[in-house]
Amino acid sequence: MTATDRPAARLAGASRAAVALAVAAVLLSATVLLGLAVGSVHEPPHVVAEVVLRRLGIGGSDVTPLDDRIIWQLRLPRVLGAAATGAGLAVCGAVLQTLTGNDLADPYLLGISNGAAVGAVTVIVLGVGVSGTAVIGALPAAAFVGALLAVLVVLTLAGAHSRTLPASRTVLAGIAVGQLCGAYTSFVVLVLGDRNAARGVMEWTLGSVAGVRWNTAVFLVAVAVLGTVAMLAAARDLDAFAFGETAARSVGVHVERTRWALIAAAALVTACLVANTGVIGFVGLVVPHVVRLVCGPRHALLLPMSALVGASLLVGSDIVARSVLPDQEIPVGVVTAGLGAPFFAWLLWRQAAGRSAGSRP
Amino acid sequence: MITANPAGPAAENVGVRVDGATLLTDVTVGFAHGRVTGLLGPNGAGKTTLLRALAGLRRPQTGRILLDGDDLYGLTARRRARRVAFMEQQADTALPLTARQVIDLGRTPHRGRWPVLPGLATAHEHAVLAEAAAATDVGALLDRTWSSLSGGERQRVQLARALVQEPEVLLLDEPTNHLDLRYQLGFLETVRGLGITTVAALHDLELAAAYCDDVTVLLDGRLVAHGPVAEVLTSATIAHVYGVDATVERHPLHHRPHIRWNGLLSEGFQS
Numbered sequence: 128m129t130a131t132d133r134p135a136a137r138l139a140g141a142s143r144a145a146v147a148l149a150v151a152a153v154l155l156s157a158t159v160l161l162g163l164a165v166g167s168v169h170e171p172p173h174v175v176a177e178v179v180l181r182r183l184g185i186g187g188s189d190v191t192p193l194d195d196r197i198i199w200q201l202r203l204p205r206v207l208g209a210a211a212t213g214a215g216l217a218v219c220g221a222v223l224q225t226l227t228g229n230d231l232a233d234p235y236l237l238g239i240s241n242g243a244a245v246g247a248v249t250v251i252v253l254g255v256g257v258s259g260t261a262v263i264g265a266l267p268a269a270a271f272v273g274a275l276l277a278v279l280v281v282l283t284l285a286g287a288h289s290r291t292l293p294a295s296r297t298v299l300a301g302i303a304v305g306q307l308c309g310a311y312t313s314f315v316v317l318v319l320g321d322r323n324a325a326r327g328v329m330e331w332t333l334g335s336v337a338g339v340r341w342n343t344a345v346f347l348v349a350v351a352v353l354g355t356v357a358m359l360a361a362a363r364d365l366d367a368f369a370f371g372e373t374a375a376r377s378v379g380v381h382v383e384r385t386r387w388a389l390i391a392a393a394a395l396v397t398a399c400l401v402a403n404t405g406v407i408g409f410v411g412l413v414v415p416h417v418v419r420l421v422c423g424p425r426h427a428l429l430l431p432m433s434a435l436v437g438a439s440l441l442v443g444s445d446i447v448a449r450s451v452l453p454d455q456e457i458p459v460g461v462v463t464a465g466l467g468a469p470f471f472a473w474l475l476w477r478q479a480a481g482r483s484a485g486s487r488p
Numbered sequence: 489m490i491t492a493n494p495a496g497p498a499a500e501n502v503g504v505r506v507d508g509a510t511l512l513t514d515v516t517v518g519f520a521h522g523r524v525t526g527l528l529g530p531n532g533a534g535k536t537t538l539l540r541a542l543a544g545l546r547r548p549q550t551g552r553i554l555l556d557g558d559d560l561y562g563l564t565a566r567r568r569a570r571r572v573a574f575m576e577q578q579a580d581t582a583l584p585l586t587a588r589q590v591i592d593l594g595r596t597p598h599r600g601r602w603p604v605l606p607g608l609a610t611a612h613e614h615a616v617l618a619e620a621a622a623a624t625d626v627g628a629l630l631d632r633t634w635s636s637l638s639g640g641e642r643q644r645v646q647l648a649r650a651l652v653q654e655p656e657v658l659l660l661d662e663p664t665n666h667l668d669l670r671y672q673l674g675f676l677e678t679v680r681g682l683g684i685t686t687v688a689a690l691h692d693l694e695l696a697a698a699y700c701d702d703v704t705v706l707l708d709g710r711l712v713a714h715g716p717v718a719e720v721l722t723s724a725t726i727a728h729v730y731g732v733d734a735t736v737e738r739h740p741l742h743h744r745p746h747i748r749w750n751g752l753l754s755e756g757f758q759s
Contacts, residue, residue, distance in 0.1 A: 154559075193687045359602075360601050363601070365591060367593055369581045369585060369593065370576075370581050370590075371579070371581075374576060374579055374593075377543060377576075378569050378594060378596040378597055379565045381564075423584060423589075424585060424588065425584040
């Protein structure tokens with residue numbers, strides 16, 4: 128053993144982690160600034176800076192009311208909402224992948240998206256008689272209730288007859304409840320709804336941060352930050368799941384309690400996000416895998432990196448969603464998959480190439 | 489100077505049932521401090537069940553597991569994991585962890601809740617890791633990934649993981665399965681050299697004869713015999729428990745029991 132080079136190697140590991148976090152933070156800052164500048168009206172960087180500085184009370188006197196309204200009232204909450212949603216989804220996805228030992232796990236694993244859709248569809252289709260503003264206010268509330276009810280049914284089914292929450296039974300219960308909710312949604316839309324209702328439901332299902340204003344943005348940021356910090360507190364316990372449940376238990380992790388608490392936390396965070404931005408796919412499934420390929424599987428780094436990368440991906444995707452077509456926005460879920468899937472495929476390709484080139488000594 | 493050694497782990501009237509099947513019945517046995525005990529018995533005798541009960545992983549329906557006077561199942565999972573380390577028969581992960589990171593998982597019960605950057609671990613942490621790596625001879629493997637390690641290297645890394653828990657008791661479930669002969673002997677020699685109270689479920693009677701101080705023999709979930717290997721591992725015990733005719737002699741070099749297989753005892757096997 129070489130006693131001298133090991134502290135150096137450890138320090139290198141620590142600084143690599145710091146560099147990764149710094150790069151991801153810079154990436155997020157850049158996409159946020161870009162998100163404030165780009166849109167139907169192009170705002171030059173110095174105008175963006177003046178508006179933000181004036182609002183923060185640090186200067187920037189030369190600001191028109193229109194620029195202020197576009198940048199501070201419309202774009203900033205939307206950008207913050209996108210960042211919070213992307214961060215929250217990516218962190219929840221990483222945690223659920225670890226807890227279930229399933230690479231395909233994502234935040235919607237527990238029937239949350241379909242449950243939320245039940246609530247949303249009920250309001251969109253059956254609430255048409257009510258005035259427009261009432262529908263807008265009721266939609267997130269109904270989606271949130273639907274998501275939570277679905278999760279409760281899934282956890283009750285999975286945990287029935289025992290206090291444990293076996294991973295495979297949890298996944299299967301999520302699928303069963305999700306299918307049932309899907310049947311309800313299809314029935315209501317196709318049988319009871321009209322063409323506009325179908326379009327409204329589809330738009331909601333694909334997800335959007337276009338409607339996010341300041342109060343929603345603050346709420347989403349709070350949810351994402353609290354959720355990430357809470358899960359980071361379990362980083363060590365999550366690491367211990369690497370060799371399965373028995374191994375986790377034998378190094379002192381209270382497996383049942385940890386799994387219940389973290390699954391409940393992930394469900395709550397996801398339900399809050401879905402209720403406000405709809406079902407944005409891909410981020411929660413793939414961002415954790417991308418981060419693992421680059422930074423390794425340890426949660427102390429995986430979780431904050433997933434949050435930063437997920438935030439950047441969704442902010443970037445939202446920029447594309449509102450600037451590609453001149454008079455129309457495309458659903459942000461389409462963009463996350465359109466941007467993310469090729470990148471992920473490239474990473475997998477590269478990793479497979481590295482393996483076959485003989486990394487095994 | 490005489491220091492009072494802590495008593496080793498003990499099972500007291502332990503009974504375990506799972507889904508209506510009785511796996512252990514009224515097992516009472518104490519393991520002596522600082523000795524290596526082989527847990528023997530045919531398939532289904534209850535070796536793994538007793539080991540898991542001793543590890544705090546399966547709470548017995550009746551009886552108690554004692555650790556130096558403490559009821560093991562009265563301890564929190566964290567406290568328990570600082571006193572007892574368990575090594576599974578075959579642990580595996582698909583994650584790209586390095587050997588160093590795998591060993592580090594053994595520090596879980598000693599650490600606080602919040603992550604610390606890897607460069608900021610304490611001197612004690614480094615010393616514990618270095619000591620465990622030296623004892624198990626994995627110093628050269630620390631930066632290799634788990635998937636690149638051979639079966640024998642993986643078992644040594646898992647043993648190092650168990651050692652950094654700084655346990656009073658080491659529990660090993662068939663640690664030499666799937667290993668080549670040289671690795672089997674090397675692994676058990678390493679374990680003997682640790683000086684930690686160890687209970688190891690073993691399939692191979694000759695390995696038990698060569699490396700264990702004591703043996704505990706189970707049959708159909710009941711304790712058959714427990715004591716020093718030379719006293720317990722007799723042809724009568726082997727005939728009763730395994731249904732095999734064997735002659736047990738003294739090994740010419742180290743005077744431990746040495747087993748010669750003569751064949752099956754037809755009646756014993758039919759039951």
